[in-house]
Amino acid sequence: MTPLSPVHVAVHANLAVIRQGIGLLAELGEARFTARIPICYNASVGGHLRHIVEHYQCFLRGLGEGGIDYEDRARDPLIEGSPGYASAIMEEISHRLTVLAATLPNRGLQIGAGTAEGLMTDTSVLRELEFLLSHTIHHYAIVAVMARVQGCEPEATFGVAPSTIKFQQTQNVCAR
Template sequence: MSEQQDTACLDSLIEENRLALHQLQALLGRLTPSAYRHAFGPTGRQSLGKHVRHILDHYDALLAGAGVGSIDYENRQRDERLEAEPEAAVARVIEISAALPCLHAHHSLPLQVRYPVEGASASLVLSTSLARELAFMTSHTVHHMALLGFMAEQLGVALPDGFGVHPSTLRFWQKQAAEENSTRRETA
């Protein structure tokens, strides 16, 4: 891949992540602190705040690891303030979103990701790329946003169309709608 194609690829992946974070920020703006901390499930171990903190922890791991060539998603800060205070989470979302374009500075560094395997004495160390990890982050974030959407709906929080839907699915829906509109115009 040429340098120009590599830059365009990273730009697209960074933008997908920033769009997901923007949706997350919009959701956070709709939540009261009590809704953010509301305990779900039979054990009460799930909350909107815990999922948001988990998402942000992964971005922090990516941002910290990309510059040194080694990402470890298991070794996270787990800042409890981010799961208890929606304002703190909003501030961190804004910081992360602003920092993502800075990843371009590390695009040519060799990159590894640590991956723990049950029963192994040490984590696996896998070769990866910044583009691959940004693609993972989009999928990971959207997966947790789908869960956030389900929980938020249980609390009566209105969500925008497309919240918690992967960009590839949104593109597919748009393509389907365009084809349906085209077919309607042809038959009219």
């Protein structure tokens, strides 16, 4: 058996967290998805999911263009207003990543550096996949709190970093 490339492993880690998000969307319903939570900076689960989705869209677009600009997001209100639409977009991203998984090389890319106009720096496919994973899990942790505040309990590993889960398993500690 051929060992998996680091990019392949990173794509599959991202696919796993995207699937977690799709699963949560099926349980939340529109009211909890769009509700503004005052103790969470008056944000909504939908707003966080839109933010996550648009980062993946920027990454996928950037693969074709050779450069990624995470600031150049559409900020599509339909993604944060409709859990069904958000789920469909996440399914599309999942499909695109699945198609890329086996053949995507760890090649160099350019990335926009913050808000400095025209300033680019070097990065790689693997680095950006690791960023997307970390970024998604970070937002999922906030989403998990928002869901719980509204009486919806996400799965135990939702919003928990894979390295934390592995550590907890070695310590015989519950995920929560």
